[in-house]
Amino acid sequence: MAFWSNLFSNPTRRTSDKPPLTIKERFSALKNLPAFLKLIWQTSPRMAFANIVLRIVRAAIPLSTLYIGKLIIDEVVRLARTPDNLELNYLFLLIGLEFGLAIISDLLNRATTLLDSLLGDLFANQSSIRLMEHAASLDLDQFEDATFYDKLERARRQTLSRTVLMTQVLGQAQDIITMAFLSVGLIAFNPWLILLLVVAVIPAFLGESHFNERSYSLVHGWTPERRELDYLRMTGASDDTAKEVKIFGLSGFLTDRFRQLSDEFYNVNKRLVLKRAAWGSLFASIGSAGYYGAYVFIIYKTVTGHLSLGDLTFLSGSFMRMRGLLESILNRFSGIAEGSLYLQDFFEFFELQPRITPPVAPKPFPRPIRQGFTFENVGFKYRNAEKWAIRNLNFELKAGEKLALVGENGAGKTTLVKLLARLYDPTEGRILLDGTDLREYDPAELRREIGVIFQDFVRFQLSAGNNIAIGRIEEKENQPRIETSAQLSLADSVIKKLPEGYNQIIGRRFSKGLDLSGGEWQKIALGRAYMRDAQLLILDEPTAALDARAEHEVFQRFAELTKGKTAVLISHRFSTVRMADRILVIENGQFVEMGSHTELLQKGGRYAELFHLQAAGYR
Numbered sequence: 001m002a003f004w005s006n007l008f009s010n011p012t013r014r015t016s017d018k019p020p021l022t023i024k025e026r027f028s029a030l031k032n033l034p035a036f037l038k039l040i041w042q043t044s045p046r047m048a049f050a051n052i053v054l055r056i057v058r059a060a061i062p063l064s065t066l067y068i069g070k071l072i073i074d075e076v077v078r079l080a081r082t083p084d085n086l087e088l089n090y091l092f093l094l095i096g097l098e099f100g101l102a103i104i105s106d107l108l109n110r111a112t113t114l115l116d117s118l119l120g121d122l123f124a125n126q127s128s129i130r131l132m133e134h135a136a137s138l139d140l141d142q143f144e145d146a147t148f149y150d151k152l153e154r155a156r157r158q159t160l161s162r163t164v165l166m167t168q169v170l171g172q173a174q175d176i177i178t179m180a181f182l183s184v185g186l187i188a189f190n191p192w193l194i195l196l197l198v199v200a201v202i203p204a205f206l207g208e209s210h211f212n213e214r215s216y217s218l219v220h221g222w223t224p225e226r227r228e229l230d231y232l233r234m235t236g237a238s239d240d241t242a243k244e245v246k247i248f249g250l251s252g253f254l255t256d257r258f259r260q261l262s263d264e265f266y267n268v269n270k271r272l273v274l275k276r277a278a279w280g281s282l283f284a285s286i287g288s289a290g291y292y293g294a295y296v297f298i299i300y301k302t303v304t305g306h307l308s309l310g311d312l313t314f315l316s317g318s319f320m321r322m323r324g325l326l327e328s329i330l331n332r333f334s335g336i337a338e339g340s341l342y343l344q345d346f347f348e349f350f351e352l353q354p355r356i357t358p359p360v361a362p363k364p365f366p367r368p369i370r371q372g373f374t375f376e377n378v379g380f381k382y383r384n385a386e387k388w389a390i391r392n393l394n395f396e397l398k399a400g401e402k403l404a405l406v407g408e409n410g411a412g413k414t415t416l417v418k419l420l421a422r423l424y425d426p427t428e429g430r431i432l433l434d435g436t437d438l439r440e441y442d443p444a445e446l447r448r449e450i451g452v453i454f455q456d457f458v459r460f461q462l463s464a465g466n467n468i469a470i471g472r473i474e475e476k477e478n479q480p481r482i483e484t485s486a487q488l489s490l491a492d493s494v495i496k497k498l499p500e501g502y503n504q505i506i507g508r509r510f511s512k513g514l515d516l517s518g519g520e521w522q523k524i525a526l527g528r529a530y531m532r533d534a535q536l537l538i539l540d541e542p543t544a545a546l547d548a549r550a551e552h553e554v555f556q557r558f559a560e561l562t563k564g565k566t567a568v569l570i571s572h573r574f575s576t577v578r579m580a581d582r583i584l585v586i587e588n589g590q591f592v593e594m595g596s597h598t599e600l601l602q603k604g605g606r607y608a609e610l611f612h613l614q615a616a617g618y619r
């Protein structure tokens with residue numbers, strides 16, 4: 001994890017990790033927009049359509065308002081010249097029209113803002129769901145990769161900020177149409193004014209683009225550190241960690257690290273923001289100079305009699321509006337280009353594909369399993385690890401057999417179990433089930449037939465009943481099945497004591513939640529194994545937190561439940577291990593010996609040594 005590695009390193013540089021993007025890269029990021037717009041359209045075609053129509057209507061309003069304004073002024077000038085014959089109907093009609101347009105414009109604005117926000121919320125929700133679904137489809141080892149986590153993190157942040165991009169893209173389209181309407185008037189008067197306008201605005205556009213690139217590179221380059229900041233914030237202020245943070249007095253240690261990192265980011269960012277503000281002001285002045293140049297020209301044409309006063313207001317109004325529009329279009333363009341770059345991260349995450357996928361024509365899963373599992377020279381190395389976690393492993397797990405795995409910490413027991421459940425595939429060798437490579441079965445089907453309770457099982461902040469139903473979530477409404485599983489795992493006595501029984505939320509995260517002791521949680525988690533009713537049951541140190549009586553009882557029931565089924569048991573307690581039919585001893589990921597408890601004791605090897613070591617502790 002970046003946190004620990006950074007503790008000992010000096011975190012400088014970062015901004016230089018990723019060079020600023022070239023204009024070409026920025027343009028090419030725009031290619032993500034069609035796919036993005038398609039996603040928005042799919043979110044709600046009706047809302048998207050209404051949004052577009054309203055914006056087109058809204059785009060025509062500025063030109064109409066300016067033109068009516070011109071007519072009003074010309075009419076006022078005309079009336080002022082003939083005060084004896086005041087005919088005000090036409091003037092009032094024009095004023096009424098302008099008033100009507102103002103009201104409509106406001107209503108359209110509100111309607112588009114409303115639609116944007118509703119559509120944006122829907123889009124953010126759907127993106128989050130897609131993100132969760134896609135993350136669930138990926139392989140476990142992808143989650144253990146730091147670059148993957150950075151991608152996931154960026155994609156996660158994208159789901160919300162993408163609604164901003166949506167508003168930007170739609171706003172852009174609307175402004176471009178408004179510009180097109182306005183430019184008709186200006187072109188009719190003098191096309192050179194449009195050119196002047198463009199030239200005046202270009203420096204601001206280039207400046208903005210440049211700073212957007214810098215800011216994207218900064219944020220992108222800092223992803224691991226921002227993840228670390230989140231981690232520190234969470235560790236420093238969460239119920240899960242509060243106990244140890246207090247006991248070990250870690251608060252200062254965590255806040256110091258947070259302060260150091262956040263200050264560093266603040267300073268780099270501040271430099272960028274200040275530069276941006278300074279250059280931005282300069283470029284804005286150039287834009288203003290362009291506007292006043294045109295204004296002087298139009299005034300000159302008016303005083304020399306080439307234009308009416310109405311024309312003057314219309315043209316200068318159009319020019320001012322167009323300058324504002326063009327500036328915001330160009331600026332927004334770099335914003336959109338920047339947003340599209342982030343979109344790239346979003347889509348890249350969705351492009352990640354799992355490697356453990358169903359084969360084209362999966363073999364039907366054997367029901368029941370006849371021969372069992374065979375490890376043929378199996379070796380496995382974790383991603384980024386130098387050392388083999390498991391190597392040259394050859395053994396058989398026979399159908400119906402109870403196999404215990406024994407070995408010291410880090411020997412490779414959990415890894416072996418993960419390979420059985422195809423959370424990973426062997427790096428070398430293969431695992432067969434009934435003579436067929438595990439890879440030829442559908443992994444989802446395989447996992448349905450396997451029940452694993454890991455030592456670090458998840459304490460779901462759900463009701464006690466749901467915590468057991470997790471074992472076979474399709475059966476979450478099957479209360480009798482849940483209760484039977486609870487009885488078998490001894491969880492029923494825990495649940496009976498809860499004020500709301502099976503409906504009691506457990507864990508501390510939510511206000512009504514009640515926390516349980518380690519052993520009580522374990523009984524609940526064990527209930528999942530019974531709920532699952534799988535052909536192969538794997539318990540990875542399931543009883544470590546249980547008291548002696550509970551452990552004895554759990555295993556008596558376990559033996560009954562797994563009668564005729566295949567089971568793998570990992571435990572450091574030999575009282576548990578000896579109940580297995582056979583015991584596999586591994587050391588440093590390698591096979592050491594295998595046999596029944598009696599056989600291995602007689603053999604006097606590693607197992608006997610470990611057994612006597614533990615037994616001596618009780619004497």
Ligand SMILES: Nc1ncnc2c1ncn2[C@@H]1O[C@H](COP(=O)(O)OP(=O)(O)OP(=O)(O)O)[C@@H](O)[C@H]1O
Nearest residue numbers: 144382385389407408409410411412413414415416
């Ligand atoms: N996700 C991982 N990435 C890299 N290395 C890992 C990972 N998980 C485990 N390892 C390494 O693989 C080896 C085997 O680990 P494993 O968890 O299988 O041991 P174990 O026998 O179950 O240990 P324990 O009795 O402590 O639970 C260890 O050296 C461990 O450091």
